[in-house]
Amino acid sequence: MIYPMKLKPVLKSYIWGGEKLAAKYGKDGGSVAESWEVAANASGSSVISGGEYDGMTLVDFLAAHPEALGTEAAKFEFFPVLVKLIDAASDLSVQVHPDDAYALANEGQYGKTEMWYVVECEPGAGMYCGFKRKVTKEELAEALNNGTITELLNFIEVKKGDCLFIKSGTVHAICGGVLVYEIQQNSTLTYRLYDYGRVGADGKPRELHIAKALEVADTSAVCRPGEDVKQLSDGVELLGACPYFTAVAYDTSRCTSTEVTDRSFSAFTCVDGECSVTAAGNACTLRRGDTCFVPAGAGEVSFAGKATLIEAKV
Numbered sequence: 492m493i494y495p496m497k498l499k500p501v502l503k504s505y506i507w508g509g510e511k512l513a514a515k516y517g518k519d520g521g522s523v524a525e526s527w528e529v530a531a532n533a534s535g536s537s538v539i540s541g542g543e544y545d546g547m548t549l550v551d552f553l554a555a556h557p558e559a560l561g562t563e564a565a566k567f568e569f570f571p572v573l574v575k576l577i578d579a580a581s582d583l584s585v586q587v588h589p590d591d592a593y594a595l596a597n598e599g600q601y602g603k604t605e606m607w608y609v610v611e612c613e614p615g616a617g618m619y620c621g622f623k624r625k626v627t628k629e630e631l632a633e634a635l636n637n638g639t640i641t642e643l644l645n646f647i648e649v650k651k652g653d654c655l656f657i658k659s660g661t662v663h664a665i666c667g668g669v670l671v672y673e674i675q676q677n678s679t680l681t682y683r684l685y686d687y688g689r690v691g692a693d694g695k696p697r698e699l700h701i702a703k704a705l706e707v708a709d710t711s712a713v714c715r716p717g718e719d720v721k722q723l724s725d726g727v728e729l730l731g732a733c734p735y736f737t738a739v740a741y742d743t744s745r746c747t748s749t750e751v752t753d754r755s756f757s758a759f760t761c762v763d764g765e766c767s768v769t770a771a772g773n774a775c776t777l778r779r780g781d782t783c784f785v786p787a788g789a790g791e792v793s794f795a796g797k798a799t800l801i802e803a804k805v
């Protein structure tokens with residue numbers, strides 16, 4: 492049976508997480524750093540909530556109903572995307588992800604490209620993304636040695652609704668005071684360059700991966716908010732696309748339907764407001780912070796209410 496399946500997320504607590512996901516986005520618990528809204532991998536799986544498949548993990552559902560993935564998503568050996576809500580109360584480590592070629596040759600895994608949509612932020616908050624200017628690997632290595640890398644990094648002050656597309660190889664960090672919707676290629680490969688001299692819960696500094704990070708860092712990378720965003724129609728914006736994922740934002744007060752074809756599933760996350768989502772005659776209500784999964788081939792999906800929804804698909 493096809494219906495919009497609400498997903499119960501996998502929650503992760505890390506030292507840098509804040510209280511907003513629990514206080515304002517309907518997540519359980521106190522401090523929640525990451526809420527994995529659409530996850531189907533070894534580190535965690537979302538669980539379907541309600542309807543015929545209530546209680547089933549997304550991993551088990553997709554194994555039993557592979558057609559729900561869609562023809563494009565089924566081309567990958569594993570579920571291609573991971574969607575998270577991330578509440579950064581303090582800065583995340585400065586990191587870089589390798590591209591597929593490097594990752595497959597050296598780690599036997601895929602690399603990672605990711606995209607952030609700013610759900611809310613405090614005044615003056617932002618992220619590091621690429622460098623202020625082209626730097627050399629030697630300069631970068633020296634700055635890491637001296638603990639001065641943040642002086643080289645491009646700090647982008649953000650506002651609600653900003654979108655940043657982080658290609659693999661781009662050195663980046665989400666900084667404190669920002670709550671983002673993140674969609675990423677489903678990979679855990681992260682090389683940490685700098686952690687502000689902090690120590691983890693065990694009193695020890697977290698591991699850095701300087702040599703590999705220097706190999707994969709694109710030292711010419713400068714990126715600007717919104718450079719990939721395209722208006723598709725009234726109330727519909729393409730936020731970013733790559734072979735692994737496509738993200739589209741809907742303002743449901745201006746756009747009341749879309750199509751979920753047999754090419755890919757769609758997962759809709761409500762980042763503001765409230766609306767109902769109807770597929771194949773079945774409806775669910777999404778409040779701020781909720782996500783539903785719509786199987787590929789569902790056809791027309793309609794929205795009623797006033798919300799900002801972000802669609803993740805392949």
Ligand SMILES: [Zn+2]
Binds near residue numbers: 586588605663
């Ligand atoms: Zn990252």
